[in-house]
Amino acid sequence: MLFNSIEYLIFLPVVFIIYWLLKSNYKNQNILLLISSYVSYGWWDYRFLSLIVFSSFLDYYVGQKIESAHGDKNKKRWLLVSLCSNLGLLGVFKYYNFFAESFANTMSSVGWEVNALTLNIILPVGISFYTFQTLSYSIDIYRKEIKASKDIVGFFTFVSLFPQLVAGPIERASNLMPQIEGERKLNATLIKTGVFQIFIGLFRKVAIADNLGVYVDSVYGNYEIHNGSTLLVATVFYAFQIYFDFSGYSDIAIGSAKMFGFNFNRNFNLPYFSKTLTEFWRRWHMSLSFWLRDYLYISLGGNRKGIAITYRNLLLTMLLGGLWHGSSWNFVIWGGIHGLFLSLEKYTFSALKIKTFNAFGYLYTFIVVIVAWIFFRAPDFESAATIVSTIFSFDFGSLFLGDINKFVNAVLLLTIGVAIDLRLFKSKVSLEEFGVRFSTIRLTIIVSIIILLLCLFYSTTENFIYFQF
Amino acid sequence: METKTLKQLLKLIALILVLSYTIDKVVFFSLNTISDNVMSGQAIGKLNQFLKVKDTTNLLVFGNSRANHHIVVDKLNPNAYNMGINGIGIAYNSTLINTLNPKKKQTVIVHIDTKNFFNDAYDGSDIRGLKTKYNRIDKITSALNESGKISSLQNIFYTMNYNGSAVGILKNFIKPKYNHLSYNGYDPLVVSKSKTEVRDYMLKNDIAEKCTDNHKVNPTALAYLEKIESFTEESKNNKTFIFVTSPIHNDACAVDNKILADILNKKNLTFWDFTNLYKTNNDDTSLWKDKTHMSNLGAEKFTTHLLKKHQAYTSSLK
Structure with a gap:
């Protein structure tokens, strides 16, 4: 359901009124939000709701397993289940055709014709956003920054909350889950x-x-x-x-x-x-740029492993950030330009000893x-x-x-x-x-x-x- | 929600509804007053002028930008008006044709494009171009209601009728684009010296599109054609209707032209298809502005040809 549609103009007040009529019980409000979110998403294509349900169930379960697992090795194993499953879904629905086509083109350029490998796949709206949201939940539990949710309706609501389901902001569980698992108040x-x-x-x-x-x-x-x-x-x-x-x-x-x-x-x-471009990325699509910083750039080592590795990490983060936007080399180049200039800025700041x-x-x-x-x-x-x-x-x-x-x-x-x-x-x-x-x-x-x-x-x-x- | 918060919220909603409704009406009626005095510009001036002269002219031309730029109406009749407008289709034209006085003797030239007629995506949304007259002219209002192209919110917020055109209206009110008293609706496309190179490049690379297998007539376009047909019946003793397709630089598909000609012939509507009139003369790029639009030189030449055909046709009717 588009925010600029007549449907949303009716949908929002209706959900709003029922929601505040249920004010005595936040759990009932969550059930309403979950149903409304699925209706809102299903308005576009109900078939892809199964992907959201699957992703939600997976990370709800994996989150608890990571928390209860003994030893770092076992925790990591469960985290890998979440990473592989979520990124696997994203890979199939968003990137399969891109890589298949690129592979066929590369082979063709060296004289080896490959049969058509691409599939007729529709990209589910919002998959990049909710996948990153559920991934961050599992990683945060692994990093012991948050506790796993025991409220399945609350967690499913966190993944699918309709205002941010299809295009963000990519909310962190540390910010949103406590709000979902508690009473909300509306004030002036x-x-x-x-x-x-x-x-x-x-x-x-x-x-x-x-x-x-x-x-x-x-x-x-x-x-x-x-x-x-x-x-x-x-x-x-x-x-x-x-x-x-x-x-x-x-x-x-x-x-x-x-x-x-x-x-x-x-x-x-x-x-x-x-x-500066560094400042630009602190102001543009902040929920994605902070996600990339916290879960990709820092995981790669950030700026803690020497100057060369820092530049590599910056470039890699921005290239993958570009690819996150879509399965096209143009997005990769877009990310590459940002990565290159961010690296140049970092070098200039350190050489000239300036901050901006x-x-x-x-x-x-x-x-x-x-x-x-x-x-x-x-x-x-x-x-x-x-x-x-x-x-x-x-x-x-x-x-x-x-x-x-x-x-x-x-x-x-x-x-x-x-x-x-x-x-x-x-x-x-x-x-x-x-x-x-x-x-x-x-x-x-x-x-x-x-x-x-x-x-x-x-x-x-x-x-x-x-x-x- | 606290009772105090609820009261604040209800107060805010009520105030927004009342004030936005009031502002909307004040601005709408102000724009009505202003726009009624605007006689220049494509957004509303041309429509206003048409509504003013439609029942006093001897010859009218309807169509899209190709009608507007290709038919030098003065050559056909000194008392004529070209109502061709950029980007509009048969829905818009059919609605305006139905506002004509059936008892007035007139020649009506309707420019039809085959490509638009066989376009699956055509949904008649060009009729929205008439929304400034919604709830002001009965025939236009009923055509807009029937089309389903008007938002239900438009019955609450009237200023939506001026969506996209308010600035143009104000600009033409303050400083008219041209003197409408000497304007007959035809807008020549003069190709400046600096643009000839780009034009020649485009024409040189104009590869004729292949015919597709899909020659299904668009049902929306057909429905609007039938509305014109009904009007031709209603006004048959007073009006001469001629359907025309003007030249295209390089059209390779004759099938759609043939199908459209058959449809119009079956309806006893006169159709002159000039699509390929200058195709054999493709080296003379001076006739063109781009692949589908003729320059002022092309328009003069084409209208002379059209005039001869029209004169011969008129004589044959006598």
Whole structure:
């Protein structure tokens, strides 16, 4: 069920009312949340619910086994069961065709034709997100950072909680499980911050991102006929499209969760206001970047095994982070660019003995990020390479505007979006907490204006970019 | 939930509903007032001008961007209007045709594209282009309701009727794009010197698409064609309907043209198919802007051809 659909507009209040009618018993609330989450997911394709149930059951069971196992060896064995099963599922559903195709291409390039190995597999929505969530649960138990859950409904709810099931934020059990296994309360602060964040999220996604996407799609769909200035503007638009699309989704998820008394972790913190790429990754898709840091980079040795190993770990983490997004070499290259520049930054900081760049760093970071986004957006390596070379040929001609109305709308909405971010950046208050500042009347006015803007500028794009991951 | 929290929540919801509804109506009626005075721009000006002149002109052209850029209506009749609009299809055109006065003597040229007609994905959503007139013009309102392309929320939040067009309307209200009194709806595509290279490259690499086996007529397009057909019956003593497909640079598939021609012939609708009119003359790229759109030079040449055919046809009717 999409957050920007009429179905969700009905679904959310209905679940909300029944949920708070059950306030005397949090376990009943959990049962309701579990059923609602499965309904919400099954709305897309009920067949893949079995995967979530399997993944939930596996880690519930394995979690208890890790905890009760004697000796590190036995604990590790159970952890491996979780790792192999979860990553195996992800491998089959998300990466099998990619590796089979890459293998066939490699063999073909050396003159050995391999029969078609690819399978007709549909990628289940959200598999990358809930797999990482259940994996972190088992790893945390292994690391003795949390206790295994004894509440099966609570644990299943943790895995499938509908606001974050299909595109995150990837919640840690240490944050969410205690909230699920205890009484929730709704107060004025949660209502104000939640409502504000839901509407800001809707505006970011439905108005800003989707309007930017119209221009981006028209340019990237015919990239070969456009000049450098058009491709550059389309790429800058894409940088903001993907940011407002995904942060907007996260805002709706976090805001919706607040209405049920849950506090999710932040997922975005104004990433384009970063002076370094290192800072960018502390602000962009934070639940994934911290996951990769804690469970991959640190597990590989982090920066504790010498400078060469540190660079290797950084590069490997970012390459795998890229691959997490999708089964395409373009995502790997995208991760590789980030890994390379993160390594270069680390070297520069240590050589110059500095901790960050000056104001010029904002520009540097943005340039690196948008060049990497070209590989993220382009359909294949050849087209990405053509776009990069056209932009960097600096042969800027007149700008293609397409439908002038749509272009003007996109620029106007982008300006509003950036102005909101600038206001948040200057106030040094996070969006998650910003709503609490408003009186009821002021919040009403702001929300009503957002509703008006949504009516005037909504776009009918039917998906969120991150659903494909 | 505490009673105090519940009261706060109910208060917030009630206030949001009341205020958003009020703001919506204030903005909607303000936009109505403004938009009624806008006569330029594709978003609403062209539609407003059409509604103003539709029952006083002698000749009308309906269709998409190819109709808009290919038919120099002045050449056909000094009192004519070209209602071709970018990106729209037969749903939009059929609805507008049905707003015409059946008693007014007129020639109506309907530009039809075979490719759109055989497109599985066509669902008639171009009719949404008329939403600024939703609940304001009866025939458009009923066509929009019937199409199912209007959100149920649109009956609560009226400003959704101006979705995507508000800025264009304001811009054309403050500074009209052109003087509508001297505008007949035809927009020439002039290819500047700097663009000729890109155009020539595209045309040189224009590989004709192969015919597919699927030549099933889109049921939505057919339903809207039948609505036009009903109107031709209703107005048969007063209106001459001509269905036209204008030239394409390199179309390799004649099957779909044939099927569409058969459908129109069976319905006793006059159909002139010019798809391949300049195919043998493909070296002359000056006629084109791109693979599917003719330049102003191409449009002049094509309209001259159309005029001759039209004159011959009119004489044959006498």
